[in-house]
Amino acid sequence: MQADFWHDMWASGVVGFHQQEINRFLRDFWPKLELEGQGRVLVPLCGKSLDMLWLRKLGHEVLGIELSQKALDEFLSENQLNAEPVQHDNYCGYELEQMTLLCGDFFQLTAEDCMQVQAVYDRASIVALPPKMRHDYARHLQKVLPKGTPFLMVIMEYDQSTMNGPPFSVLESEVRELFAEFASIEVVDEERFERKGNAVTEKVLLLRP
Numbered sequence: 001m002q003a004d005f006w007h008d009m010w011a012s013g014v015v016g017f018h019q020q021e022i023n024r025f026l027r028d029f030w031p032k033l034e035l036e037g038q039g040r041v042l043v044p045l046c047g048k049s050l051d052m053l054w055l056r057k058l059g060h061e062v063l064g065i066e067l068s069q070k071a072l073d074e075f076l077s078e079n080q081l082n083a084e085p086v087q088h089d090n091y092c093g094y095e096l097e098q099m100t101l102l103c104g105d106f107f108q109l110t111a112e113d114c115m116q117v118q119a120v121y122d123r124a125s126i127v128a129l130p131p132k133m134r135h136d137y138a139r140h141l142q143k144v145l146p147k148g149t150p151f152l153m154v155i156m157e158y159d160q161s162t163m164n165g166p167p168f169s170v171l172e173s174e175v176r177e178l179f180a181e182f183a184s185i186e187v188v189d190e191e192r193f194e195r196k197g198n199a200v201t202e203k204v205l206l207l208r209p
């Protein structure tokens with residue numbers, strides 16, 4: 001997906017993927033990662049997700065990466081948050097209590113940025129990307145994250161020939177291929193619904209070393 005696609009979407013103000021409530025899968029299944037302590041959580045392609053506030057409330061340090069400055073500005077203003085500009089060579093963005101929000105391209109993220117990352121939360125992130133970009137996304141994450149960093153990932157499966165993405169259909173089998181280095185990829189829940197008359201299955205995956 002080209003950056004302009006997302007910038008135009010944020011400019012239009014129509015962001016159907018944004019949830020007004022904390023994601024149920026996050027609340028229900030985050031504890032299953034059995035993280036020791038309350039380390040840093042990477043939220044790639046974070047939008048203005050309220051889930052970042054939930055993770056912060058749990059005690060985590062949050063690192064969000066988002067292309068759209070407007071998304072991050074709305075996140076701050078809609079949640080009455082004060083922030084300072086971030087000091088970073090590759091990104092603009094914001095620094096606030098227990099949270100860093102980097103504005104720019106996810107693919108510029110470095111291993112140094114991710115040094116402290118203990119877990120990844122991917123909701124509406126991998127499914128936002130077309131196939132080639134998903135491949136690059138998985139490779140990039142595995143390059144910059146500390147080895148064995150666990151994920152909670154929410155994917156959607158549907159017949160891609162009946163509907164265009166985003167969100168794209170990402171099969172569980174694709175995740176197993178892209179993240180083959182994980183010893184355990186477990187489906188902990190799934191929910192079926194209809195979208196534009198097509199059957200969609202949302203699956204919650206835990207990726208663990």
Ligand SMILES: C[S@@+](CC[C@H](N)C(=O)[O-])C[C@H]1O[C@@H](n2cnc3c(N)ncnc32)[C@H](O)[C@@H]1O
Nearest residue numbers: 006017045046047049066067105106123124128
């Ligand atoms: C479908 S939205 C999901 C947002 C968020 N994860 C949520 O659950 O609401 C995908 C987001 O990824 C951002 N995005 C797309 N490509 C990106 C990239 N290369 N780097 C950083 N952010 C990107 C878009 O601007 C958009 O806000």
